[in-house]
Amino acid sequence: xxxxxxxxxxxxxxxxxxxxxxxxxxxxxxxxxxxxxxxxxxxxxxxxxxxxxxxxxxxxxxxxxxxxxxxxxxxxxxxxxxxxxxxxxxxxxxxxxxxxxxxxxxxxxxxxxxxxxxxxxxxxxxxxxxxxxxxxxxxxxxxxxxxxxxxxxxxxxxxxxxxxxxxxxxxxxxxxxxxxxxxxxxxxxxxxxxxxxxxxxxxxxxxxxxxxxxxxxxxxxxxxxxxxxxxxxxxxxxxxxxxxxxxxxxxxxxxxxxxxxxxxxxxxx
Amino acid sequence: xxxxxxxxxxxxxxxxxxxxxxxxxxxxxxxxxxxxxxxxxxxxxxxxxxxxxxxxxxxxxxxxxxxxxxxxxxxxxxxxxxxxxxxxxxxxxxxxxxxxxxxxxxxxxxxxxxxxxxxxxxxxxxxxxxxxxxxxxxxxxxxxxxxxxxxxxxxxxxxxxxxxxxxxxxxxxxxxxxxxxxxxxxxxxxxxxxxxxxxx
Numbered sequence: 001x002x003x004x005x006x007x008x009x010x011x012x013x014x015x016x017x018x019x020x021x022x023x024x025x026x027x028x029x030x031x032x033x034x035x036x037x038x039x040x041x042x043x044x045x046x047x048x049x050x051x052x053x054x055x056x057x058x059x060x061x062x063x064x065x066x067x068x069x070x071x072x073x074x075x076x077x078x079x080x081x082x083x084x085x086x087x088x089x090x091x092x093x094x095x096x097x098x099x100x101x102x103x104x105x106x107x108x109x110x111x112x113x114x115x116x117x118x119x120x121x122x123x124x125x126x127x128x129x130x131x132x133x134x135x136x137x138x139x140x141x142x143x144x145x146x147x148x149x150x151x152x153x154x155x156x157x158x159x160x161x162x163x164x165x166x167x168x169x170x171x172x173x174x175x176x177x178x179x180x181x182x183x184x185x186x187x188x189x190x191x192x193x194x195x196x197x198x199x200x201x202x203x204x205x206x207x208x209x210x211x212x213x214x215x216x217x218x219x220x221x222x223x224x225x226x227x228x229x230x231x232x233x234x235x236x237x238x239x240x241x242x243x244x245x246x247x248x249x250x251x252x253x254x255x256x257x258x259x260x261x262x263x264x265x266x267x268x269x
Numbered sequence: 270x271x272x273x274x275x276x277x278x279x280x281x282x283x284x285x286x287x288x289x290x291x292x293x294x295x296x297x298x299x300x301x302x303x304x305x306x307x308x309x310x311x312x313x314x315x316x317x318x319x320x321x322x323x324x325x326x327x328x329x330x331x332x333x334x335x336x337x338x339x340x341x342x343x344x345x346x347x348x349x350x351x352x353x354x355x356x357x358x359x360x361x362x363x364x365x366x367x368x369x370x371x372x373x374x375x376x377x378x379x380x381x382x383x384x385x386x387x388x389x390x391x392x393x394x395x396x397x398x399x400x401x402x403x404x405x406x407x408x409x410x411x412x413x414x415x416x417x418x419x420x421x422x423x424x425x426x427x428x429x430x431x432x433x434x435x436x437x438x439x440x441x442x443x444x445x446x447x448x449x450x451x452x453x454x455x456x457x458x459x460x461x462x463x464x465x466x467x468x469x
Contacts, residue, residue, distance in 0.1 A: 010447075011443070015450065016421070016447070018315075019315075020421055020425065021425070029351070029355065032308075032354035032358065035308055035312070036351075036354045037304060042307055042308060047450040047451070047453045048446070050398055050457060051401075051405060051422065051450050054401050054402025055402045055418065057396065058402045058403050059419075
């Protein structure tokens with residue numbers, strides 16, 4: 001058996017392979033005969049062994065961490081919770097709007113009724129004018145009733161809102177992969193778009209624009225804030241008839257320069 | 270004459286030591302331990318994991334080596350390193366066999382003992398090694414190099430398989446391992462220096 005020299009051992013990376021138990025019996029015997037008196041190879045074996053044990057310990061720690069993370073994810077995800085919170089927030093906005101609108105209409109109606117009563121009190125009103133006033137009062141009453149019904153409906157819980165979870169496909173220009181496809185119930189009053197966004201340093205708010213397949217803008221808005229790397233927007237279902245759409249996210253206040261794009265398609269179930 | 274002895278000693282570094290052990294020179298046994306002690310420890314630890322057993326086997330290896338040298342082994346003194354290495358490995362393997370038999374007997378007589386698990390010191394060492402290993406992983410240049418380390422050391426995949434699947438040359442593979450263990454060693458030595466500095 002020829003004695004192994006250090007260059008040979010080092011060149012074949014024998015210290016690492018020895019530690020990994022990868023050497024054949026003959027090669028291992030020869031290497032051990034060299035190793036036992038080669039301090040450089042002993043350094044190498046000790047370092048490789050330390051590295052192997054460190055990787056194992058690190059791997060074990062990572063495995064535990066992953067298991068813990070998985071358990072956490074089995075609970076409702078923060079992203080899902082945020083989407084629901086956004087949906088509720090978006091439900092409250094029209095509710096307040098409807099309440100204010102109904103109140104205004106009620107005031108208008110009261111004014112109109114008071115004017116009508118005053119007009120009736122006058123002697124010999126013109127028949128055509130009275131009929132016109134009566135028609136206006138009836139229209140206002142109908143409007144008030146309609147708004148009251150809408151308010152009552154809006155005050156009820158909004159459930160089964162479809163949530164479209166969207167991931168950025170790439171930068172805003174050019175074509176990307178096939179869009180995510182969602183089957184939406186035409187009866188859905190609201191649809192929540194949940195956009196996964198990679199946070200940009202120094203950006204406090206984002207703007208979102210949604211356009212249809214022909215590039216016609218469907219909706220846009222600004223001042224959106226990231227929660228758990230997600231922006232959420234609730235849109236009236238009527239804004240999203242079947243077809244392809246493209247949402248773009250940009251840092252609010254950068255002149256609309258798009259940062260990320262999300263392609264999706266709405267279909268009927 | 271002195272020049273000839275020096276030349277002979279340089280060409281056959283172990284022959285003089287073997288001769289001195291055979292002449293029962295006490296200092297020669299100490300030199301034997303000094304020359305091969307670290308290597309014997311490393312070989313024993315590769316086979317046997319329990320530190321207490323390694324200590325016993327270390328003593329046995331040198332006691333047996335000296336006895337055998339005095340009885341005329343190895344015939345070729347140049348083979349002394351391989352001789353000591355084989356002796357250490359054989360003793361370690363024999364220890365494992367005996368321990369395995371004892372375990373079977375323990376089970377049969379219901380006298381087995383619970384595994385005490387890693388000691389606090391072992392856990393501390395594991396944590397420190399893990400920190401250094403993570404640093405090594407972070408310092409590696411590419412994800413492919415990181416994958417090489419994980420597959421080789423953790424998944425214990427064969428070098429040829431890793432090279433083929435990752436389209437690596439054997440040279441590149443060796444470089445990755447070499448660089449990683451060099452970096453580990455640097456970090457380890459720096460950590461030791463910090464500890465020594467902190468305790469000084």
